[in-house]
Amino acid sequence: MSAHSDNGSVFETRTFNLPVDNIDTDQIIPAQFLTTTTREGLGQYCFYGWRFNEDGSPKASSPLRKHDASSQRVLVAGSNFGCGSSREHAPWALLDFGFRAVISSRFADIFRSNALKNGLLPIMVDDAVVQYLLDHPDHAVRIDIANHTLSIEGYGDFDFPLEPFSAYCLTRGIDTLDFILENEAAIAAYEERGTPNS
């Protein structure tokens, strides 16, 4: 598990809104920055095309200019967040930019899987809940990982899906690779037994 993971189970923060559906991984981290060979330092390129002009100067119209990394650790976005490529650079960039969780009514499968492996929490809730947050920018929320609950100040508590195994790994900082490695005997037995494709 990465250094970004949280050993505590609960955190309180404020929201930051990007009211756009189908935010793809090319928007989160454009392909030109994928030639890196490390995981670090991608926050500066997060939403690059949205934040910067072609000459590298900041875009005055960028909604991300208003983001306060110190207080707004949760991104609220439209549906189907993280669609597109399998690049794990997307959660690496979002984490490095300052986010610890993303709230959306739907996540793309590979993005969700990549996010969980890096301690970026994908919080899937109903459209109505997302809409409430989009209508109330910079809103106080409380996130309880162990109980997979999102508490929205003045609105209510909402359950979000989180596989028990992911919750276990996230709250304890346990690495999923260790879990697979512990099953070495079963893997060896499988290889011994063989399949038609062995």
Next chain:
Amino acid sequence: MPQPTTLFEKVWQRHVVREETADTPAILYIDLQLLHEVTSPQAFDELRRRGLKVRRTDRCLATIDHSTPTTPPDAAGIRHYATEQAKAQVDLLHVNCAEHGIELHSWDSPNRGIVHVMGPEMGATQPGMTIVCGDSHTATHGAFGALAFGIGTTEVGHVLATQCLLQSKPNTLGIRIDGELQQGVTAKDVILHVIGSIGVGGGTGSVIEYFGSTVRAMDMESRMTMCNMSIECGARAGMVAPDQVTFDYLQGRPMAPAGADWEAAIADWATLRTDPGAQYHRLVEFNAADIRPSITWGINPGMVIPVDGRIPERTDSETRDALEYMHLRGGASLAGEPVNIVFIGSCTNSRLSDLRAAASLLKGRQVAADTRVLVVPGSEATRKAAEAEGLDRIFRDAGAEWREPGCSMCLGMNGDIGRPGDLVVSTSNRNFKGRQGRDVRTVLASPLTAAASAITGVVSDPRDFLGGEA
């Protein structure tokens, strides 16, 4: 009587090392991992950090494709990368593969190519396999009846170290397509039509099985084109049950079984099909006769219209955003819009049949004066086969650029990009904002539509060039 099961269930079940429980996902065995330079460096680092070895080097196959130049080396034999970092990334894959003893198809290999073109060509992709790669278009290999899906870099590391992945079982989505495709309609048009119908999130959480008479009638390269874009509706994988077309494609390829092994293999592969009565979680049906040559008009692959159709008139924020980015108007036609660049290539449409289709229109014709045309074969083997039948000549004579294999302008990592405002008719798979260069407007299309647009210099209906009814 055993419960009837789907093709997906059969392949999944064969690879379960440890069953899913209430508390833990299943451990799934992976038969083949494909590797490339972009999504592997941090995975090899993790192995190094933990002191782990690659468990099964015989189940790894690597290539260089994303960051590589598609221009030939200069007179001194030097290849010019877009950036020093791109070259460093490619160099690092050489180091990692050498250190771990992984087969890498580099510049000197006659097989080097886009990872999803090379694997099938070498016969590495086989029915019933589980195949992964740090690349979302891994779904391509499902055309052979393999369960093939893209994974992130952390999981690339898991497979390198253990040959296994933790997976929760996905749902199944049956997509049935029946009937004969009309003239000028290809597998690319079929999949664009499907994505346009079910939406960019319509397959999320699912593995698709494509079936029906239209799918049966497709050759392997068409099936690969269709499965390739499964991820564009959110599905992890797309599969087609193997049949004689599959076996004929595979027989004699270098990594395919041979001799007695071949007979045993096809006997087994023939059992990989969905039983009568087996249920998909969801089923969507299409009639091939309803499908016209299709293109995208917006900023995701679900924004699809027939090439002779009109751009939707909607006022939702996503449509407005798309129209603004594309400099288009709701209710207008996209056909006739000036085209700056035509890109024929990518893991979706860079195989020999794609190049033949494009060449069939370009033969004896010229590309429009103001339109630049890049033709990028998917692999060295494809390039060689195309050159053997003179396709390179046809493209060059028409005024197109015949490039070296690679991902090229599909994602523009190697510097093959357009200028701001350019409109690109592209046979690739994604039309996201900025994907082919800042403020570049991408129109996804079939190789036939791309070639027709190359000739006229405007977005064009390929049926105008095919004779018969337009």
